[in-house]
Amino acid sequence: MGTQHGSAERAFGLRPEHGRWGFVVLGLVINLCLGAVYAFSVFKAPLIAHWGISATASGFPFMVFLAMFAVGMAVTGPHIARYGPRRVSLVGGSLVGLGWLLSGFAPNIGVLTLCYGGIAGGGVGVLYGCPIATSTAWFPDRRGLAVGLTVLGFGISPLVTAPIIASLIAAQGVLPTFAILGVAFLVLLALLALPLRFPCPGWVPAGWVPTAKQKARAGIELDRGQMMRTAAFYALWAGFMLGSVVGLMVVSFSKDFGVEVAGASPGLATLAVSLFAVFNGAGRPAFGWLIDRTSPRFAAATSFSLILLAAATLYGWGQGNLAVYLVAFSVLWLNLGGWVAMAPASTAALFGPKHYPRNFALVFSGYGVGAIVGTLLSGAIRDATGSYLPVFLPVMGLAALGIAISLLGLRTRASLAAV
Numbered sequence: 001m002g003t004q005h006g007s008a009e010r011a012f013g014l015r016p017e018h019g020r021w022g023f024v025v026l027g028l029v030i031n032l033c034l035g036a037v038y039a040f041s042v043f044k045a046p047l048i049a050h051w052g053i054s055a056t057a058s059g060f061p062f063m064v065f066l067a068m069f070a071v072g073m074a075v076t077g078p079h080i081a082r083y084g085p086r087r088v089s090l091v092g093g094s095l096v097g098l099g100w101l102l103s104g105f106a107p108n109i110g111v112l113t114l115c116y117g118g119i120a121g122g123g124v125g126v127l128y129g130c131p132i133a134t135s136t137a138w139f140p141d142r143r144g145l146a147v148g149l150t151v152l153g154f155g156i157s158p159l160v161t162a163p164i165i166a167s168l169i170a171a172q173g174v175l176p177t178f179a180i181l182g183v184a185f186l187v188l189l190a191l192l193a194l195p196l197r198f199p200c201p202g203w204v205p206a207g208w209v210p211t212a213k214q215k216a217r218a219g220i221e222l223d224r225g226q227m228m229r230t231a232a233f234y235a236l237w238a239g240f241m242l243g244s245v246v247g248l249m250v251v252s253f254s255k256d257f258g259v260e261v262a263g264a265s266p267g268l269a270t271l272a273v274s275l276f277a278v279f280n281g282a283g284r285p286a287f288g289w290l291i292d293r294t295s296p297r298f299a300a301a302t303s304f305s306l307i308l309l310a311a312a313t314l315y316g317w318g319q320g321n322l323a324v325y326l327v328a329f330s331v332l333w334l335n336l337g338g339w340v341a342m343a344p345a346s347t348a349a350l351f352g353p354k355h356y357p358r359n360f361a362l363v364f365s366g367y368g369v370g371a372i373v374g375t376l377l378s379g380a381i382r383d384a385t386g387s388y389l390p391v392f393l394p395v396m397g398l399a400a401l402g403i404a405i406s407l408l409g410l411r412t413r414a415s416l417a418a419v
Contacts, residue, residue, distance in 0.1 A: 020199075023135055023138055024139075024150050026131060026195060026196065027131025027149075027150035028149060029188075029192055030089070030127065030131050030153065030189065030193070031151055031152070031154040032154070032156070032160060033096070033157075033185055033189055034127065034154055035155065035158070036158075036161040037120075038161075038277075039158040039161045039162040039165055040061070042165045042166050043174060043177075044058045050175070051108060059375075061103075061109070063375055064113050065117040065120065066375070067117075067372060068121030068124075069121050069124050069125045069128070069368065070125060070365050072092070072121070072128075073125040073364040074125075074362065074365050075125070075126075076088060076126040077358050078224075078357065078361060080129055080358075081357050081358065084197060085130035085134045086194060086195075088126060088127070089130040089131070089189070089192075091127075092125075092126030092189075093185070093186070093190055094186065094189075096186075096189060097123075097186030098182065099118070099119030099122075099123055099182070100115075100116065100182030101178070101183060101186070102115040102119065104176055104177070104178035105179065106175065112178075127189065129361060129364070132147055132150055133360075134196050135149075136345075137199055138198075138199055140210075141210070143288075143291075144289055144290070144341065144345040145288050145292055146288070147288050147341055147348075148284040148287065148341035148345070149284070149285045151341055152284045154340065155280040155337045156278065156280070158274075159281075168181070220352045222355065224355060224358050224362060230351075232351075232409060233350075233351070233363070235408070235409020236296070236409075236410060237365070237366045239300050239304075239343075239366075239409075240370070241366035241369050241370045242370070243304075243307075243338075244367045245374040245398060246311075246374065247335065247336025247339065248374035248375060249375070250329065251333070251336065253388050254272070254273050254276055254333075255272070257318075257388045258325055258329075260387070261325075262321060262324070262325035263321075272325070272326060275326070276329050280333040283334040283335060283336065283340075284338065286338065287299055287341050290302065291345045295410075296342065296349055296410050297411065299338075299342055303338050304402035304406060305399075306331055306335055308399035310329075311328075311332075311396045314328045315392040318389065343363055343367070344356075346410070347360045
């Protein structure tokens with residue numbers, strides 16, 4: 001094992017003391033590839049035109065992708081510690097590339113849903129936790145920030161991948177674009193996975209002096225069974241689920257709200273979504289840093305408070321108001337990104353890093369539930385009321401519930417021991 005570690009360090013320049021940020025960069029680029037799913041809306045109109053299907057049917061691959069993303073995490077999480085992030089990443093990257101590649105030969109939307117949603121989505125679930133677990137292990141001193149930067153790539157991916165996808169569709173057609181990207185992901189993800197590894201047992205950064213809060217957290221090492229007997233686990237799961245419901249609900253109609261309610265032109269609303277994606281990415285390191293500086297309880301309550309404020313502002317003053325639309329949606333996207341970083345960082349902070357991959361795989365199931373509920377709920381409210389504005393009534397309620405859950409349930413070491 002030592003020889004393998006040494007050869008990897010020599011090949012990639014990843015020295016324990018000064019090169020550990022290289023693992024964060026690797027994770028960021030991996031997530032940049034995986035986050036291409038957030039650009040799936042670019043495929044929808046071409047798929048509708050290609051097969052003559054409904055708008056609802058064109059969204060099936062995306063919805064199944066998100067569900068399989070969560071399933072893949074739950075199934076694979078326990079194996080990351082056993083087999084290491086490199087081997088698991090190679091398996092996940094192969095599934096991602098294969099799913100995209102096979103999608104290029106799909107004869108109908110059902111097969112595309114199976115290949116893209118099932119195979120590629122499951123592959124993302126297998127791979128997603130590996131770079132996060134790697135960053136978590138290498139950064140006991142700045143875990144939240146490192147995890148936030150690692151998952152930054154997923155959030156900003158549409159800024160990079162959407163223009164590439166649009167250009168490929170225009171030049172090659174919609175199905176060949178899936179195949180081309182499949183080959184690219186097969187190669188890229190395999191190369192990016194090779195350097196991933198955990199530090200040797202007992203390793204800590206040279207010269208690191210833990211703070212009092214970090215020392216208190218260091219004494220907590222709960223396995224999955226012990227974690228599930230704490231109130232903090234259920235509070236964290238519920239918080240992640242609620243944050244995902246709100247975030248993915250809003251993501252699904254951000255452009256349509258701008259056009260139908262705020263009065264933006266289609267072109268401006270499209271540009272606004274690019275702006276929102278920047279905030280989605282920025283929320284990941286920002287809230288990761290906040291957890292490092294404060295606590296999961298404070299960060300989660302802050303997030304839900306911002307969501308409540310943004311939702312109330314949109315419901316009260318969003319009609320025909322472009323400024324409110326741009327500011328409030330930026331805040332909402334910021335918090336969706338924030339929860340993607342807060343959930344893994346909070347898992348490690350509350351339950352310890354030793355069993356982190358296995359524990360976070362269970363916590364992440366909250367995202368899968370939130371993705372399905374959020375995607376379906378916003379469409380149902382729009383169909384029932386004829387407007388997206390009433391969506392923010394349940395958003396306010398969910399945010400208020402999230403504040404209560406965060407303050408009452410996300411406790412620290414003392415209350416964990418008392419559960």
